[in-house]
Amino acid sequence: HYSMASFEVLERKLTEPEKEDLFDVFYRMGQRMQLKGLPRTYQEWIIMRNDHMQNDLQKCHYTVDLYKQYKKHLGNIRFFILEESQKLVVPQQVKTLLGFGKFSWVSPLLFFYKLSRKVNLDRFLKSIILPQDYKEQINDLDVKPS
Numbered sequence: 001h002y003s004m005a006s007f008e009v010l011e012r013k014l015t016e017p018e019k020e021d022l023f024d025v026f027y028r029m030g031q032r033m034q035l036k037g038l039p040r041t042y043q044e045w046i047i048m049r050n051d052h053m054q055n056d057l058q059k060c061h062y063t064v065d066l067y068k069q070y071k072k073h074l075g076n077i078r079f080f081i082l083e084e085s086q087k088l089v090v091p092q093q094v095k096t097l098l099g100f101g102k103f104s105w106v107s108p109l110l111f112f113y114k115l116s117r118k119v120n121l122d123r124f125l126k127s128i129i130l131p132q133d134y135k136e137q138i139n140d141l142d143v144k145p146s
Helices: 008-013 016-032 042-055 061-089 092-098 107-118 122-129 132-140
Strands: none
Touching (some): 061 092, 107 122, 122 132
């Protein structure tokens, strides 16, 4: 559930078309994962997210176990990247619940990632960081379906 909520910081810095485009990437990912009940539009997502933030957010043993599973399945480096990335994008309420500090080591790297996209090296970077088992599905997210 954090993936849909994880673009709060980006949301403040993006234009409306960029927000819609980012939402579309997450929506298509959710569709491919066959998730049910996804909001179909960015505006529907905002309503759903606000409701979730007010009524559902808490830290419990499931949260702790989820992070243990992330670390187990992602490995130390990918887990570090995940956690540091989440520090940049999760709402303040989530930062507080998870005990995240303000600084993220990913912040300085974002400049280089943005640059890599401009010179078409982003797929290479993704291939280094993301699991090879999902290479095709990850690359498909860069292409809009017909």
